[in-house]
Amino acid sequence: TNDAEKIDLSAVTAITSFADLAANHLTQVGGNAVITDGFNTITLNGVNIADLDAGDFIF
Structure with missing residues (x-):
């Protein structure tokens, strides 16, 4: 997780x-x-998907 970068998926219902x-x-x-x-x-x-976790995204 890189706290400086997050993928914002909050508009993706x-x-x-x-x-x-x-x-x-x-x-x-x-x-x-x-x-x-x-x-x-x-x-x-x-x-790699194994390197992703919930902290990488905004829902």
């Missing part, structure tokens, strides 16, 4: 919590973590 994100919206694609809500995609280049 399809993702309600880190548990929801991890279970339903977050996948590893090669060396990138990919977040999708069914309509939009965020690719975190060079990020």
